[in-house]
Amino acid sequence: MRVAAIVAYDGTKFNGFQGQPKVRTVQGEFEKVLKRIFKQKVISWGAGRTDTGVHGYGQVIAFDVPNERMTLENIKDALNANLPEDIYVRKVLKVRDKFSPRHEATKRIYHYFIYQNDEPNIFLRDRVWWFPYDLNIEKMRKAAKYLEGEHDFTTFKTGNDDRNPVRTIYRIRILKMRNNIILIRVEGHSFLRRMVRNIVGALVKVGTENWEPEYIKEILEAKSRSKAPASAPPQGLYFYSVLF
Amino acid sequence: MRVAAIVAYDGTKFNGFQGQPKVRTVQGEFEKVLKRIFKQKVISWGAGRTDTGVHGYGQVIAFDVPNERMTLENIKDALNANLPEDIYVRKVLKVRDKFSPRHEATKRIYHYFIYQNDEPNIFLRDRVWWFPYDLNIEKMRKAAKYLEGEHDFTTFKTGNDDRNPVRTIYRIRILKMRNNIILIRVEGHSFLRRMVRNIVGALVKVGTENWEPEYIKEILEAKSRSKAPASAPPQGLYFYSVLF
Structure with a gap:
């Protein structure tokens, strides 16, 4: 069995x-x-x-x-x-x-939690990314739209991953939860190495207004790993569910 | 300074x-x-x-x-x-x-968190007491009333503590929070060793309907440590604040 x-x-x-x-x-x-x-x-x-x-x-x-x-x-x-x-x-x-x-997985869902607050919460230190600056959620949502669909995600991979860089993201949702938690939910067929954390890192760059949402489209199309921002740290990421 | x-x-x-x-x-x-x-x-x-x-x-x-x-x-x-x-x-x-x-502290406040759910949550394992049985909150509140005020808390101490066992509890509140969390908030002037955890252990005995609320009054008045139930585990307890 x-x-x-x-x-x-x-x-x-x-x-x-x-x-x-x-x-x-x-x-x-x-x-x-x-x-x-x-x-x-x-x-x-x-x-x-x-x-x-x-x-x-x-x-x-x-x-x-x-x-x-x-x-x-x-x-x-x-x-x-x-x-x-x-x-x-x-x-x-x-x-x-x-x-x-x-x-046989047809969909993989990742959840990424950001704790957006001036002061850290030590009880969440291994569970979320503590981020002490403001984030413009509307701009992040706009940026995320450029990543949905089938694309070559070379820009958003890190480390050794020689597989086909073309992947499909079905949907990215960004939700403001209670207690200063922001949830970024990424649904896709399959992902390259560190791809979700690199996507979150890029969306946060937009959230802080260092980058305009349109710049995400530009770096995606550049297909160049040197365009990628720093990865979001691992402790905020959860492999949430798999559909078959 | x-x-x-x-x-x-x-x-x-x-x-x-x-x-x-x-x-x-x-x-x-x-x-x-x-x-x-x-x-x-x-x-x-x-x-x-x-x-x-x-x-x-x-x-x-x-x-x-x-x-x-x-x-x-x-x-x-x-x-x-x-x-x-x-x-x-x-x-x-x-x-x-x-x-x-x-x-100079005039009031100490402790918070105790119980996670009441059939299945444990590993992300909370060092933060709450996972309790997989039903709890009758109304009965727990009734039992808690017997502990408010000035009493000899000999029954509710554990370990070496030869100080005066007479203590004052100003208030005990029991709140149902979101996501199956129960908060027991205990406010008092000062506490004996393990007193809050022993109180929570006793209240949970009432919550499971093993004990009637009135039995708390009986064990308190017995002033005997052998009447005390098992302490609630440490990971649910937070020294929340001190007033001066």
Whole structure:
């Protein structure tokens, strides 16, 4: 039986999602627990990578269950009883054999939280980007419109990523929440490395009125990484959900 | 010049507020930074102790400034530039010489947050008490009334505390907030060791309908520590403010 776990994690103390030798990763911890529960190596597949410090809320991890007598509820409870305190399995669902979260995802949604206030809030320090300057939300929304649709996002990638730079963003919403929180919600098919954080960094440049909204169109069309502004920091970013 | 700093801290990684040799405490870190800034030992006085894992939002720490040329803003900035990421000075005020936060406080306010939901939220794990059962708020409010006023709180203390057990609670409010958060706000003159957490533990016993509200009066009058329920866990508790 193949199952998919919907997984939340606090990215603060992980070297990102993807399993790698010798460093603490979400997938590494998850597979360690699968091995403990099932007494054998169990391979897992995630719906997307996240970098160090980036959080998961709706990450999807699929794996084959070697013990056919366990119910979905048993599997969820066994995982949560064994996982470290910074990973939590919200749900376990049965999926069809060969289901691949990465290849079959049709939409990925990221949430980015900015705490816009003169003074920082230490209780949110690993959860949001503290930003002590004013942001013009209307201008940010106007700028975001230029990024929606299918584009070559070369300008907005960072690091090693030699995949096709053409990606589709379905929608970017910018919402003022309570308590000085601004939520930037980015929905797309799939994303390049650091693409969401680079987009947020650029939108904030517009929000501070250092850049006009139209300048986003210009840097996008330049297809040049040197045009990209600094990435927004990782702790404000959440891999929120995946649709199939 | 004597000043008072209004200090927030995330209690997760501290062995409580009060300075002690060889362990990491809020006061210990604060005095280390005072020494670094002023190049001499500077003694500090807090408004109240907090235990391991308990947070500060409005803790008050007084000290004498050896360098008379620094402004209050300079002092605040120097402290925040040197303090670790889990302590933040919200304000620095000039106070009169000999001002003692501990002796001159007329009211101390604690906030306790319960996250009442079937599923935990890992992003709140060090910030609230996750409580997955229903709570009858009306019964908790009725029970809290028995604790208001001047009483011998022997039943509600834990650990070594040989001070006078007679204390005055001005008011206890229980509020349903958004997103399944319940806030218990306790205002009093001063508190015994673990008194707020023991009160919250008892109120939750009433909330789950294991105890009738009137039973709180009975255990209070018994003046016996063996009647006390388990303490509420530390991570939900915030030393919210001090009035003088």
